[in-house]
Amino acid sequence: MNTDPPPNRGRTAIDGAMALIAILLIVQIWLLSATLESYLAGHREAALPGVIISAVIFAACLGLYRFVDRIDSDVRRG
């Protein structure tokens, strides 16, 4: 069994990616609440831009997750 601690390579990149995801999530939460308020106020035209921007943010989060996953795998392999 390997008892050596894993190297810390990539940790900064992972922290950066997580911070970026957190910022994107805050923007997405705001977007969801603003779209809902707008819809309930009778402005249905805001729904389409809302879902498009939300999809772009989700795609960015997914890309960052895959990036974190890859870095993590690289670090584990050493």
Place this chain on the structure above:
Amino acid sequence: MSWFRKPSSTPLWRDEFSIHTAEERYVNRRQFTKFLTLTSFGMLVGNAWIFAKAAFRHAPVYPRMAIAAADEIAIGGVKIFAYPTADDPCILVRTSDDSYVAYSQKCTHLSCAVYYEKKQRRLECPCHQGFFSIADGSVLQGPPQRALPRVALERKDGQLIAIRMEGDGA
């Protein structure tokens, strides 16, 4: 699969807790990132749901309904009525000799009943101190984010008739 542990120089606790703290942190961060990404997907689903509701929403049909006689209410007086269904309380206010306005009585924050504050000439929600303009139902102060839905009125033969709701997206 072995039911018994083979003799080993490694202590039992190391076999059972074989992940280093640093390594565990990597796993947790990856799982946490996955959780954040799933949260993002959940919010995308929410936005898609709003879009679907907006795209497939049929224009509501509002009935014409006599709600009061024009001279039934004193200046500054109010009358509570239900429109368009019995479950939609509304408030009618006579603001001047010849001016009437009506709004949904449900606060746009958390649906508490609003009432007319005659001195300040505004509608007030007592639950969280939300205030709405009596002129157009817009938010003056407090937690509500949306104006009160307005009841469009028509005056005919001394009767006030509700003809539709305006600004009601629900």
